[in-house]
Amino acid sequence: MDYNFREIESKWQKYWEDNKTYKTVEDPSRPKYYVLDMFPYPSGAGLHVGHPLGYIASDIFSRYKRLKGFNVLHPMGYDSFGLPAEQYAIQTGQHPEVTTVRNIARYREQLDRIGFCYDWDREVRTCDPAYYKWTQWAFLKMFDSWYDPDLDKARPISELVARLEKEGYEDVSAERWNAASPKEKSDILMRWRIAYQGETTVNWCEGLGTVLANDEVKDGLSVRGGFPVEQKKMTQWQLRVSAYAERLLSSLDVLDWTDSLKEMQRNWIGKSEGTEVVFDTVNGDKHLPITIFTTRVDTIYGVTFMVLAPESELVGPLTAAGREAEVEAYLQEARKKTERERISETKAVTGVFTGSYGINPVTGEKIPIWISEYVLAGYGTGAIMAVPAHDSRDYAFARKFDLPIVPIIEGCDVSQESFDAKEGIMCNSGFLNGLDVKTAIERAKDYVEEKGLGRRKTNYRLRDAIFSRQRYWGEPFPIYFKDGIPMPVDEKDLPVTLPEIDSYKPSPDGQPPLARAKDWTYKGYPLEKSTMPGFAGSSAYYLRYMDPHNDSALVSPEADGYWKSVDLYVGGTEHATGHLIYSRFWNKFLYDLGYVCEDEPFRKLVNQGMIQGRSNFVYRVVGTNTFVSNGLKSGYETTEIHVDINIVHNDKLDLEAFKAWRPEFADAEFILENGEYICGWAVEKMSKSMFNVVNPDVVCDTYGADTLRLYEMFLGPIEQSKPWDTKGIDGVNRFLKKFWRLFYDRDAWLVTDEKATPAELKALHKLIGKEQEDIEAFSYNTTISAFMIAVNDLTALKCTKREILEPLVVLLSPFAPHMAEELWHGLGHEGSVADASFPEYVAAYTVEDNVTYPVSFNGKTRFTVDMPKSAAPAEVEAAVRGMEQTARYVGEGQIVKVIVVPGRIINIVVK
RNA sequence: GCCCGAGUGGCGGAAUGGUAGACGCGAUGGACUCAAAAUCCAUUGUCCCUUAAAGACGUGUGGGUUCGAUUCCCACCUCGGGCACCA
Numbered sequence: 001m002d003y004n005f006r007e008i009e010s011k012w013q014k015y016w017e018d019n020k021t022y023k024t025v026e027d028p029s030r031p032k033y034y035v036l037d038m039f040p041y042p043s044g045a046g047l048h049v050g051h052p053l054g055y056i057a058s059d060i061f062s063r064y065k066r067l068k069g070f071n072v073l074h075p076m077g078y079d080s081f082g083l084p085a086e087q088y089a090i091q092t093g094q095h096p097e098v099t100t101v102r103n104i105a106r107y108r109e110q111l112d113r114i115g116f117c118y119d120w121d122r123e124v125r126t127c128d129p130a131y132y133k134w135t136q137w138a139f140l141k142m143f144d145s146w147y148d149p150d151l152d153k154a155r156p157i158s159e160l161v162a163r164l165e166k167e168g169y170e171d172v173s174a175e176r177w178n179a180a181s182p183k184e185k186s187d188i189l190m191r192w193r194i195a196y197q198g199e200t201t202v203n204w205c206e207g208l209g210t211v212l213a214n215d216e217v218k219d220g221l222s223v224r225g226g227f228p229v230e231q232k233k234m235t236q237w238q239l240r241v242s243a244y245a246e247r248l249l250s251s252l253d254v255l256d257w258t259d260s261l262k263e264m265q266r267n268w269i270g271k272s273e274g275t276e277v278v279f280d281t282v283n284g285d286k287h288l289p290i291t292i293f294t295t296r297v298d299t300i301y302g303v304t305f306m307v308l309a310p311e312s313e314l315v316g317p318l319t320a321a322g323r324e325a326e327v328e329a330y331l332q333e334a335r336k337k338t339e340r341e342r343i344s345e346t347k348a349v350t351g352v353f354t355g356s357y358g359i360n361p362v363t364g365e366k367i368p369i370w371i372s373e374y375v376l377a378g379y380g381t382g383a384i385m386a387v388p389a390h391d392s393r394d395y396a397f398a399r400k401f402d403l404p405i406v407p408i409i410e411g412c413d414v415s416q417e418s419f420d421a422k423e424g425i426m427c428n429s430g431f432l433n434g435l436d437v438k439t440a441i442e443r444a445k446d447y448v449e450e451k452g453l454g455r456r457k458t459n460y461r462l463r464d465a466i467f468s469r470q471r472y473w474g475e476p477f478p479i480y481f482k483d484g485i486p487m488p489v490d491e492k493d494l495p496v497t498l499p500e501i502d503s504y505k506p507s508p509d510g511q512p513p514l515a516r517a518k519d520w521t522y523k524g525y526p527l528e529k530s531t532m533p534g535f536a537g538s539s540a541y542y543l544r545y546m547d548p549h550n551d552s553a554l555v556s557p558e559a560d561g562y563w564k565s566v567d568l569y570v571g572g573t574e575h576a577t578g579h580l581i582y583s584r585f586w587n588k589f590l591y592d593l594g595y596v597c598e599d600e601p602f603r604k605l606v607n608q609g610m611i612q613g614r615s616n617f618v619y620r621v622v623g624t625n626t627f628v629s630n631g632l633k634s635g636y637e638t639t640e641i642h643v644d645i646n647i648v649h650n651d652k653l654d655l656e657a658f659k660a661w662r663p664e665f666a667d668a669e670f671i672l673e674n675g676e677y678i679c680g681w682a683v684e685k686m687s688k689s690m691f692n693v694v695n696p697d698v699v700c701d702t703y704g705a706d707t708l709r710l711y712e713m714f715l716g717p718i719e720q721s722k723p724w725d726t727k728g729i730d731g732v733n734r735f736l737k738k739f740w741r742l743f744y745d746r747d748a749w750l751v752t753d754e755k756a757t758p759a760e761l762k763a764l765h766k767l768i769g770k771e772q773e774d775i776e777a778f779s780y781n782t783t784i785s786a787f788m789i790a791v792n793d794l795t796a797l798k799c800t801k802r803e804i805l806e807p808l809v810v811l812l813s814p815f816a817p818h819m820a821e822e823l824w825h826g827l828g829h830e831g832s833v834a835d836a837s838f839p840e841y842v843a844a845y846t847v848e849d850n851v852t853y854p855v856s857f858n859g860k861t862r863f864t865v866d867m868p869k870s871a872a873p874a875e876v877e878a879a880v881r882g883m884e885q886t887a888r889y890v891g892e893g894q895i896v897k898v899i900v901v902p903g904r905i906i907n908i909v910v911k
Numbered sequence: 912g913c914c915c916g917a918g919u920g921g922c923g924g925a926a927u928g929g930u931a932g933a934c935g936c937g938a939u940g941g942a943c944u945c946a947a948a949a950u951c952c953a954u955u956g957u958c959c960c961u962u963a964a965a966g967a968c969g970u971g972u973g974g975g976u977u978c979g980a981u982u983c984c985c986a987c988c989u990c991g992g993g994c995a996c997c998a
Contacts, residue, residue, distance in 0.1 A: 260915050260993075267914070267994055274998080294998060307998090372996095379997045386998085392912085393996055461997050576993080714935070716924060720917095721991085728923065731935045737949090782925070785934035 003740040005704030009818040013112060021832045022117040024073050026562045033070040034563050035062045036542055036602075038571030038579070039077045039124075042103035043084060047110045048686055049694045049712070049724050050611030056709050057608060057718045057780065058570040059116045063814035064775045066117075067838035073563055074117055075545040077124035078104050079538050081132075083208065083224045086473035089504045096473040096504070100127060110696060115705045115817050117834065122548045126537030127473075133495035134544060134554040135536050136478040138586065139467075140488050141593060142195035143479070147243035154194055154243075154592040161189070186485045194240045194589060195467065197486055201311060201378060202466055204232040209506050210470040211236060213533060214463060215578035233311075237467040237477065237530070241585045245269050245460040248584055256604040258719070264576040270461025275445050277454035279306065279385065281369060283320050283356040290314055290358070293380030293459060296422075297448060298440035299387040301429040302408040304398065306358045306369045307351070307384050310334040311377035318369055320355025327352055327371065334373050349374070349400040360385075361453045362430070372397060380459055392418045409437065465582065467533060472504045472513040474531030480522040489522055496527065538579050539586035542566050542601055554595065565598040569605045580605075606778055609721035611712075613692030616648045617641060617680040618658070621671075625664075628671040630678045636671075643679060644691040646698070649726075653677040683723040694724050706816035707733045713780035713815065735788050736816060742794060742805060743823055750800040751827065758845070760804050763793040765845040771811055772841060784815065802827065807839035 016022060026032075035058050040051065055076075062074040078100075085096035085103075104125070111118075124131050145154045163169050164177040172188055180188065190196045202211040207227025216222060217229050241248075249269045252262045274295035281288050292306065308314050310331050319327045330352035351372035358367050374393050375384055388398035389407040395418035398405050405414055410427045412419035422441075426432040431447065432440045448454045468477075476496045478489035489496055499517035507515040514520055514529040521527060540554065547559035565587075580602075587601040618627045619638035628636050630651075647657035655677060659666050670677050684690050699708045710732040716722050743750060756764075770786040794804065806827055813820035813833045824833035 258916095263915055264993055270994095270997060272997070292998085296998075374996045374998095376997065384998050391998065393998075396996095459997080573992080714923085720924095722923075725923070725936085728936045734950095735935090741950095781923090782934080785925075788934060 003737050005706060008822045009705050012818045012821040013115060021834055022119050023121055024119045026559060027071045028562065030071040032563055033065045034073045034566045035568045036566045037076060038575065039079050039541060040107065041079045041082050042100060042107045044103055046106050047696055049696050049699065050686055052114055052696055053611055053712050054570040054608035055116060056712050060780060060814040061568060062117055063817065063834060066834055067810060067836060074119065075122040076118040077541060080104065080125045080127040081474045081537055082534050086471055086504060113697060113700045113705055114708065122545050124541055124544050124548055129495045129497045131544065132475045132537060135475050136494050136496060137554060138540060139195055140478055140491060142239060142589060143193055143488055145194045146192035147194060147240060154589050157189060157193060160192055183485055195237065196240065197235060197237050199233055199235045200238065201231050202234050202236055203229045205229045211466055213466050239465040239467050241465045242460060242462050244585050244588055245462045247588060251600055255600060258607060261573060261576050261607060265581060268462060268577040271458060273458050275448055275454055276457040277361065277448055279358040279361060281318060281356055281358045283318050288317055290383055291381045292383045292385050293457060294385055297444040298432060298437060299390050299408060300362045300444060302387040302389050302406045303360055303367060303385045304388060304404045304406055305367050305386045307375045307386050308369065308371050309375040309377035309382040310371055310373060312382040314383060315371055318354045318356040323355035327354060330371060349396050351397060351401060378463060388418060389414045390419055392420055468530035469533045470512040470530050475536055476531055477528035479528040480525045482525045535579055535582045539582045543596060560596050565600060566602045567604060569602040570608060573607045608718045612683050612721060612723045613686035613690060614723045614725050615682050615684045615690045615692040616643050616645050618643045618653065625667060626669045626671060629673040630680045631673045632671055642691050648679050651679050651681060653679050703729060703733050706736055706819050710784060710815050714784045716781055718778060735791060736819060738791050738795060743826060751802050751805055752800050754801050756801045756803040760794065760797055760799045760801065761845040763790050764804050764807060765842050767811060768839050768841040809833060810836045810839055
């Protein structure tokens with residue numbers, strides 16, 4: 001019987017499905033292990049070979065852990081709300097659900113062909129009402145909670161209400177609270193709710209007709225669609241992620257994530273420890289104290305002006321009489337610019353003088369107050385003290401508007417640029433003179449606090465997440481408005497399902513699409529018309545997999561207590577500042593309220609790299625229909641043309657297929673080298689337009705799923721991005737065929753019950769040891785190498801013994817499950833190879849024979865020493881030192897060091 | 912500009928202080944075959960050389976630590992990724 005992968009693979013895929021081989025149930029008698037892939041958005045284009053890279057890696061790990069005796073949870077689902085389906089719906093009028101369901105079916109078909117061990121009974125879809133019921137539920141909990149800074153966790157809002165009634169809270173006194181109207185009370189609580197509605201500057205994307213979160217905007221363009229994004233003040237639902245900034249930052253330390261990913265999150269959270277300082281200001285005869293934030297309070301003697309953000313509410317009160325027109329003109333100008341324009345004009349320094357002055361609280365000096373775009377309203381207090389000598393932005397501004405520059409660090413040259421480094425000795429700085437900068441920062445902070453001029457303050461760049469989208473294809477908010485007051489829908493009435501509407505465009509009066517729904521009300525009151533963003537549904541999906549059919553809780557305490565959190569999460573880095581922050585926030589919130597038992601959702605995270613395309617080119621001689629082979633093209637003037645990689649094999653063009661590819665190439669002629677047409681190539685993004693997309697189905701048809709799995713892992717370390725290069729695929733395919741031939745010689749079944757030889761046992765156990773070690777380290781490519789060596793060794797030994805081959809099949813099963821299953825049953829087993837046990841590693845079988853070390857003095861071999869090859873260098877050293885001959889040559893105790901490497905003695909150092 | 916990460920044969924890559932280039936691809940030669948496919952065997956870092964032996968060189972560049980450096984340290988160059996008026 002030859003290795004017929006088509007037959008084998010479809011046979012076992014059906015077997016797994018029929019027997020529910022991969023169904024997982026909670027089992028307290030076995031240790032659990034939770035392996036999760038980032039679930040895909042089911043796009044219309046289907047999967048290409050880059051998508052399954054991470055899935056294959058996690059599948060191998062899941063299968064390995066299962067062989068090791070773990071109860072493995074390995075689920076899959078779909079992140080199925082999202083913009084592409086909605087954009088398509090707007091164009092075609094077709095309900096996004098229709099396309100989504102179709103795409104999911106296609107994804108499932110493609111995934112099934114690769115032989116994953118998912119428990120499909122646990123599938124989730126974010127657009128399923130039974131699923132998004134729990135997304136809405138979590139939102140209600142957030143709406144109904146506040147962040148208590150004393151306990152440093154979220155608490156029910158009722159506790160805050162009780163406190164307000166009794167003693168007041170912060171600046172809201174009990175009298176004021178108790179006298180407030182319902183609307184006023186609602187507004188007050190919005191200041192503390194975790195999910196709250198508030199006015200904020202948002203990223204408005206006209207092209208998509210919706211607001212976007214910071215991580216959905218890149219370089220001033222929307223990540224989806226690439227439309228320009230502008231800043232706009234709007235009232236939106238938001239999540240108080242910023243309350244968790246410190247916890248999100250500090251618990252990064254305990255996570256087993258890559259340093260680069262943690263660093264990205266640290267940057268995104270952007271903690272900076274500084275000082276808030278109060279400056280008195282004078283506008284004519286009016287005084288108004290304003291607070292600024294700085295990390296360099298030590299430079300306070302170098303302050304020569306102050307700057308406000310254009311959006312700052314201080315702009316109005318500080319605009320002096322007679323300056324209104326000019327200030328207003330500047331604000332108009334700034335408002336009109338989109339984010340992108342602001343960025344592209346980085347170098348252009350703009351600003352306007354308010355006419356007011358600030359008083360430096362330390363020096364008493366009077367300094368002008370300006371307005372400029374380079375100060376952001378959303379960070380710190382929206383106002384800064386400017387120290388042009390030691391801040392490059394202040395420096396540029398001072399140069400442009402001819403403001404004084406006062407250096408306060410000894411010996412620094414600020415004639416060309418500012419001196420930003422935090423080093424040097426202070427001067428011109430009163431009580432700070434003579435201190436080095438680091439000391440001066442601390443001294444100045446103490447000083448400011450002692451004199452009551454301000455206080456130490458930590459700021460974070462992390463902003464609250466804007467949570468409303470003016471779109472249709474997302475979760476509706478479980479919020480209705482009673483007399484303008486946002487009210488939560490009763491928990492028992494969840495889910496609030498999406499209504500049918502006639503068109504997916506915004507309503508004629510510019511409202512979100514849900515305004516088109518006929519009866520979008522609850523208890524007779526209007527429901528919220530925006531929907532939740534994409535990250536809502538993906539923030540807690542890993543919890544739902546633990547208990548996917550529970551209708552009374554997101555996850556039962558039993559299921560949560562058993563599965564706890566994700567042990568291994570595999571996915572791309574593109575979610576570093578989006579999903580991976582929101583999920584951690586969401587989980588911490590649920591943890592605070594006691595719904596989950598773990599503070600962090602993803603213990604260990606592995607980022608798989610991208611698989612790029614490898615494009616092929618043909619070279620048409622200009623003005624002809626003749627194509628010249630790559631090696632000869634320098635002799636001609638040619639145009640480079642992308643050619644479909646499916647008609648190229650190992651860079652050799654299939655001439656007939658090329659002629660048939662496009663009508664205009666039907667009568668193409670070729671200039672060949674050595675009788676072949678060699679194509680050029682380049683590594684590019686995998687995309688249809690470059691004809692370099694490789695479909696996993698095609699690879700499965702040609703080589704089989706097992707070869708695809710093996711090959712994707714053999715390409716290199718999974719974290720690395722690399723081009724898909726079909727060249728090497730024959731190698732792993734050859735390996736599988738060779739493996740098969742250990743069992744079958746054509747139709748003859750070779751396996752015998754003879755006893756294995758030491759050489760055979762050695763080959764097997766070397767592999768067991770290596771596979772164990774490498775899989776735990778995610779070094780799959782080296783495991784496969786070890787496999788190839790073992791199979792070559794056993795082939796050379798003509799090994800046909802069950803004692804060796806049976807464990808070998810188990811070792812193969814995580815990588816090539818179909819073939820392993822076929823051979824496992826061939827060996828007479830009844831159940832699936834997935835239920836086998838990982839073979840025990842016996843180090844003794846791999847021990848090498850003795851080795852003879854020559855011991856030389858002055859370059860001449862004087863004697864030899866016999867040691868086992870496994871002896872550690874230290875043991876060899878001890879043996880050499882202890883020998884009589886040694887003492888004869890160098891004298892007792894003369895040896896300083898004997899340098900030994902496995903197999904030889906390199907040097908003997910003598911006193 | 913700031914913060915990470917990486918530079919090794921014709922190619923993907925291996926080795927994390929101890930024989931650099933495992934394993935695979937490609938290439939060359941050979942066996943089997945009427946032939947092809949498939950399979951198997953051998954060679955394959957560079958230089959010197961008819962070949963071999965022997966030798967020298969060799970992990971981006973320059974220095975350092977060490978008996979010994981692809982690996983550790985310093986500086987630089989190149990590439991990739993992230994952040995970017997965050998005071």
